Amino acid sequence: MPGxxxxxxxxxxxxxxxxxxxVVAALKQPFYLDLMRRVMIFxxxxxxxxxxxxxxxxxxxxxxxYLGIGGYAVGILAFYGVNSGWLQWPLAIGASALVALAIxxxxxxxxxxYFIMITLxxxxxxxxxxxxxxxFGGDDGMRIKTRSQFSGLVxxxxxxxxxxxxxxxxxxxxxxxxxxVNSRFGMVLRAAKSNxxxxxxxxxSPYLYRLxxxxxxxxxxGLAGALLANHTAYITPDFMHWTRSGEIMFMVILGGIAxxxxxxxxxxxLLVVETVLAGWTEHWQVILGxxxxxxxxxxxxGLAGALxxxxxx
Amino acid sequence: xxxxxxxxxxxxxxxxxxxxxxxxxFDLKEGETHAVIGPNGAGKTTFIGQLSGxxxxxxxxxxxxxxDVTALGAPARARKGFARSFQITSIYREFTALDNVALxxxxxxxHSFRFWRKAREESALREPARRMLEEVGLGxxxxxxxxNLAHGEQRQLEVAMALATAPRLLLLDEPVAGMGGDESxxxxxxxAKLKGRQSIILVEHDMDAVFSLADRISVLVYxxxxxxxxxxxxxxxxDVRSAYLGxxxx
Numbered sequence: 311m312p313g314x315x316x317x318x319x320x321x322x323x324x325x326x327x328x329x330x331x332x333v334v335a336a337l338k339q340p341f342y343l344d345l346m347r348r349v350m351i352f353x354x355x356x357x358x359x360x361x362x363x364x365x366x367x368x369x370x371x372x373x374x375x376y377l378g379i380g381g382y383a384v385g386i387l388a389f390y391g392v393n394s395g396w397l398q399w400p401l402a403i404g405a406s407a408l409v410a411l412a413i414x415x416x417x418x419x420x421x422x423x424y425f426i427m428i429t430l431x432x433x434x435x436x437x438x439x440x441x442x443x444x445x446f447g448g449d450d451g452m453r454i455k456t457r458s459q460f461s462g463l464v465x466x467x468x469x470x471x472x473x474x475x476x477x478x479x480x481x482x483x484x485x486x487x488x489x490x491v492n493s494r495f496g497m498v499l500r501a502a503k504s505n506x507x508x509x510x511x512x513x514x515s516p517y518l519y520r521l522x523x524x525x526x527x528x529x530x531x532g533l534a535g536a537l538l539a540n541h542t543a544y545i546t547p548d549f550m551h552w553t554r555s556g557e558i559m560f561m562v563i564l565g566g567i568a569x570x571x572x573x574x575x576x577x578x579x580l581l582v583v584e585t586v587l588a589g590w591t592e593h594w595q596v597i598l599g600x601x602x603x604x605x606x607x608x609x610x611x612g613l614a615g616a617l618x619x620x621x622x623x
Numbered sequence: 624x625x626x627x628x629x630x631x632x633x634x635x636x637x638x639x640x641x642x643x644x645x646x647x648x649f650d651l652k653e654g655e656t657h658a659v660i661g662p663n664g665a666g667k668t669t670f671i672g673q674l675s676g677x678x679x680x681x682x683x684x685x686x687x688x689x690x691d692v693t694a695l696g697a698p699a700r701a702r703k704g705f706a707r708s709f710q711i712t713s714i715y716r717e718f719t720a721l722d723n724v725a726l727x728x729x730x731x732x733x734h735s736f737r738f739w740r741k742a743r744e745e746s747a748l749r750e751p752a753r754r755m756l757e758e759v760g761l762g763x764x765x766x767x768x769x770x771n772l773a774h775g776e777q778r779q780l781e782v783a784m785a786l787a788t789a790p791r792l793l794l795l796d797e798p799v800a801g802m803g804g805d806e807s808x809x810x811x812x813x814x815a816k817l818k819g820r821q822s823i824i825l826v827e828h829d830m831d832a833v834f835s836l837a838d839r840i841s842v843l844v845y846x847x848x849x850x851x852x853x854x855x856x857x858x859x860x861x862d863v864r865s866a867y868l869g870x871x872x873x
Contacts (some may be wrong), residue, residue, distance in 0.1 A: 485664065494735040496743045501726050504715040510715070510789060511675065512730035513701030 327477055347473050349581045350480040351537045354562040356573030357483045358530035364568035365491045367503030372433030373427045373558050378527045378550030381537020385545035388454045393617045395458030403529045403535035410528025414521045432575045433550055440547030452547025458540055458548040466540050477535055483530055488570055499523050566612020575613040628822050634683035636669055643669035645846035656823040658833045661843035667826045671796050674699040675707050704791030708781045708798055716770035720761055720780050723750035723769050727787035737763040759783040775806030793823045799832050
């Protein structure tokens with residue numbers, strides 16, 4: 311179906327997200343604005359992972375690396391007094407793309423469990439690199455005194471302005487990936503996941519297409535890292551911890567792999583449920599774990615699979 | 624006689640102690656259908672794998688249209704004009720029949736580093752794909768998921784994909800395997816229409832299909848080609864009869 315249900319779904323989603331700031335202001339609950347901003351930042355990370363995991367079949371267990379690189383790009387420049395977002399953000403994206411190129415060039419030669427382990431290993435290396443950078447706070451991380459500055463055009467210190475910027479970038483990322491996966495490039499990527507032998511016999515060399523997707527995904531997640539550093543006004547090696555990679559992967563799986571809406575739904579579900587449970591009890595993980603297992607059992611195609619029309623054809 | 628399109632000389636391929644290909648010489652002329660037959664375990668799959676580029680021969684050379692292609696992998700050979708069907712049907716099961724053929728058209732249309740325009744809305748890909756589906760008789764099934772096609776239809780789809788790349792050489796690995804009598808007859812009739820227009824290497828178990836389609840037949844036994852000739856010569860060859868054909872030759 312149905313283009314129509316899909317349009318309705320996205321229209322409703324966008325209206326809800328656009329109306330959230332005035333609603334939370336009226337209810338005097340600014341915490342929820344903060345929560346949704348965090349959710350949408352992670353949704354960008356999940357969208358980028360979905361490109362390679364969902365459509366490309368590359369199960370990267372190291373996607374948090376680019377959150378870290380994006381975050382540290384912002385934090386380190388701010389440390390040296392360079393606060394311009396026009397410099398910080400392109401550096402966050404560019405550095406993430408370069409690192410993705412290096413990691414991808416090696417790991418995409420492998421597949422299956424080896425691919426998972428290699429991407430995990432690279433990210434652990436970066437995590438320990440972060441821990442060892444005493445100058446930038448080492449293990450403890452480092453506060454960012456001034457958020458990224460955009461020539462006075464966008465003020466990230468204003469929570470509502472920052473919220474709408476994140477919303478815009480998230481919608482842009484969703485649309486970008488939607489176009490990518492339906493382009494000739496995306497068809498080759500998905501075909502290689504479906505049947506690599508057939509692709510090779512037709513004349514496609516999957517390696518370069520996969521590497522390009524890996525770099526695009528890394529760059530996009532680097533943007534999420536730059537946003538996250540501004541969101542928390544703090545950078546820490548924990549951005550790159552392997553459990554963080556696992557969380558992003560879980561958002562993709564919970565939401566529905568290779569679906570358009572999945573990463574957003576997965577990020578909303580995981581972070582909101584986590585927050586609600588953490589409000590009740592400090593042992594929230596004991597409840598979250600079984601909930602996640604049940605959701606995977608009952609929503610085989612993810613949350614997006616339960617919504618007619620939310621799937622990309 | 625027509626030009627030689629493909630020339631294989633001295634192909635050897637061993638897996639451990641097993642010599643799957645033992646000094647194979649083989650050639651295909653432009654427009655010819657050259658069939659390879661042989662009992663199970665004779666090394667047919669290994670042989671076709673070396674031709675397609677999925678396997679690298681231990682020694683020997685393969686020339687295609689005058690160029691040495693021995694060192695090229697399958698994608699590079701495909702771009703030179705090789706196309707193949709597999710013994711076990713190899714299609715994109717999660718895509719529709721039309722998507723499958725459109726991907727084959729796309730493979731022939733240069734690189735695919737095009738990131739924005741929707742491939743499913745490009746008539747340059749969809750129209751030729753639709754025509755090819757009509758040609759193999761799957762026109763009405765264009766929007767069905769490939770996984771939901773009947774077995775025979777999947778085999779037709781695979782042939783349609785091979786043809787959609789406008790190949791110079793068609794490698795068909797048991798195209799009628801697992802087909803019912805009717806389906807099999809239809810496929811043979813379709814392949815017969817390609818005869819002369821396409822250069823075909825046909826590996827097949829079904830003797831009726833082989834003897835009705837092939838211009839020449841090579842017989843592969845224990846990794847060696849023991850005879851090459853016209854269907855009439857092969858039928859009359861005593862070695863072949865004792866080694867392989869048995870009752871089938873009658």
